[in-house]
Amino acid sequence: MKKLGGLLAGALAVAAIGSAAAQDQSSAMISPPKVLTITREFVKPGKAGTMHDKTESAFVQAMSRAKWPTHYLGVNSLSGKSRSLFFTGYESFEAWEKDTMATQKNTALAAALDHAAVVDGDLLDELDMGVFVYSQEYSLNPPAEHATPATRYFEISVYHVKPGHHKEWDDGVKMVLATYQKALPEAHWACYEGAYGAPEGTYLFITARKSASEIDTDFAHNKDFASAMGEEGMKKLDELAAASIQSSETNLFMLNPKMSYVPDEWIKADPDFWKPAAPAAAPKKPAEKTGTGQ
Numbered sequence: 623m624k625k626l627g628g629l630l631a632g633a634l635a636v637a638a639i640g641s642a643a644a645q646d647q648s649s650a651m652i653s654p655p656k657v658l659t660i661t662r663e664f665v666k667p668g669k670a671g672t673m674h675d676k677t678e679s680a681f682v683q684a685m686s687r688a689k690w691p692t693h694y695l696g697v698n699s700l701s702g703k704s705r706s707l708f709f710t711g712y713e714s715f716e717a718w719e720k721d722t723m724a725t726q727k728n729t730a731l732a733a734a735l736d737h738a739a740v741v742d743g744d745l746l747d748e749l750d751m752g753v754f755v756y757s758q759e760y761s762l763n764p765p766a767e768h769a770t771p772a773t774r775y776f777e778i779s780v781y782h783v784k785p786g787h788h789k790e791w792d793d794g795v796k797m798v799l800a801t802y803q804k805a806l807p808e809a810h811w812a813c814y815e816g817a818y819g820a821p822e823g824t825y826l827f828i829t830a831r832k833s834a835s836e837i838d839t840d841f842a843h844n845k846d847f848a849s850a851m852g853e854e855g856m857k858k859l860d861e862l863a864a865a866s867i868q869s870s871e872t873n874l875f876m877l878n879p880k881m882s883y884v885p886d887e888w889i890k891a892d893p894d895f896w897k898p899a900a901p902a903a904a905p906k907k908p909a910e911k912t913g914t915g916q
Contacts (some may be wrong), residue, residue, distance in 0.1 A: 654761070654812040655711025657718055658754045663706045669745040670704055677742040678706070678881040684734035685883045692721050695769070696881025697776055702873045706881060707778075752819035754826060760795050760813035762802055771884075771891035775831035779872040783823035787866040794862035797855065805850030806843055823868070837874075 665674055678696060694710040712718040726732055743749075783791045802809045816824035831837065848856055879896045889896045 654756050655713065656756045657712040657715055657817075658756070658814055659710045659712075659718065659751060660754065661708040661710075661751045662749065663708070663742075663746050664748040665704050665706065665745055666747050667704070670698070670706075674706065674742075674745055675878070675880040677738065677745060678878075680738035680741065681735060682881070682883045684731055684738060687734070688728060688731040690725075690731065690883075693883050693885055695884070696878050697875035698878050698881075700775075700874045700876055702871070706878070707875060708881070750819065752824075753817045754814035754820070755817050757813040757815050757825070760799070760825070760827075761811060762799055763808075763810035769830045770832075771888040771896065772832045773830045774833060774877055775837075776875045776877065777829040777831065777837070777872060778875060779827040779870065781825045781827070781870045782821060782868040783825065783866055784868045785823065788823070790862045790866035794859055794866060797851070797859055797862070801847060801851045801855070805846050809840075 692710060692712075694708055696706060696708050699705050699707075712721065725735070781791075811827050811829050814826040814828070816822070816826075851859065882896075884896060
C-alpha cells in the first residue's frame with residue numbers, strides 16, 4: 623500500500639511461490655510453501671540481461687544434472703533497483719535443513735554450485751537472503767494462490783509495521799480482506815511474515831500474474847473496492863494505515879525461465895517458454911576457391 627487501502631486495493635498481493643514439497647504434480651501447480659527463502663542479487667550496472675542469464679544458467683544446469691528434487695523460481699525487477707530474486711519454498715524449517723545438508727553431502731553438486739557462485743559473484747554489487755513464513759490468516763482465496771506454468775509476473779508489496787501497532791495493522795488487513803471477499807471475490811494473494819533477515823514487522827504480499835492485462839483489470843476495479851468499503855470505511859482504513867504502517871513499497875518482477883529450476887511438469891506444460899528450442903545454425907558457406915587452378 624501506499625497506504626493500507628491503496629496497497630491492497632491497488633491489487634498488491636503475494637505470489638504463491640514454488641517448492642518441490644508443495645507441488646501438485648497432477649496439475650503442475652505449486653501451492654504457497656510454509657517456509658519461503660528469498661535470495662536477492664543486486665546486479666552491477668550493465669551486467670544484467672544476457673550476461674546474468676548465462677551465469678545463472680550454470681546453477682540451473684548443475685541442479686538438473688543432479689536431478690535435484692527442490693525447485694526454485696528466478697525473477698528480474700521491472701521497477702526499483704536492478705535486482706534478481708530467487709524463491710525456494712519448503713514445508714518446514716526441518717525440510718530446509720535436510721535439503722541444505724543433502725546438497726553439501728553431494729560433492730559434485732556442491733562443487734558445481736560453488737563454481738557458479740564465484741562466476742556469478744563478479745556481476746553483483748550485493749547479495750542477501752530473507753526467510754519468511756506463510757500467513758494463512760492474511761492470505762486471500764488460498765485455492766487460487768497457486769503459481770502455474772503460465773505465470774509470467776509477480777507483484778510484490780513489502781510492508782513494515784510500526785512497533786507496538788500490530789493491533790491497528792491487524793484490524794486494517796482484516797477490513798481489506800472482508801471487503802475483497804464481498805466486492806471482488808475472485809481476488810487472491812498469499813501473505814508472508816518475515817522470520818529471519820528482515821526487520822521485525824515485515825510482511826510480503828505477492829501476486830502471480832499470467833499477463834500484464836491482469837494489472838489493468840485490477841486498477842480498473844479499484845473503484846469497486848472503495849464503493850464496497852464506503853466513505854466511512856475508507857476513512858477508518860486510512861486512519862489504521864497511518865497508525866500502523868511505517869513504510870511500504872510495491873514492485874513488479876518478470877519471471878525468467880533461464881534463471882528458474884522448475885519441475886518437468888512445468889516444462890511439458892509450456893515448453894516454448896520454459897525450454898525453447900535453440901535456433902537453427904546458419905548453413906555454412908562453401909569454401910572460396912583460391913584461384914591457383916589447383
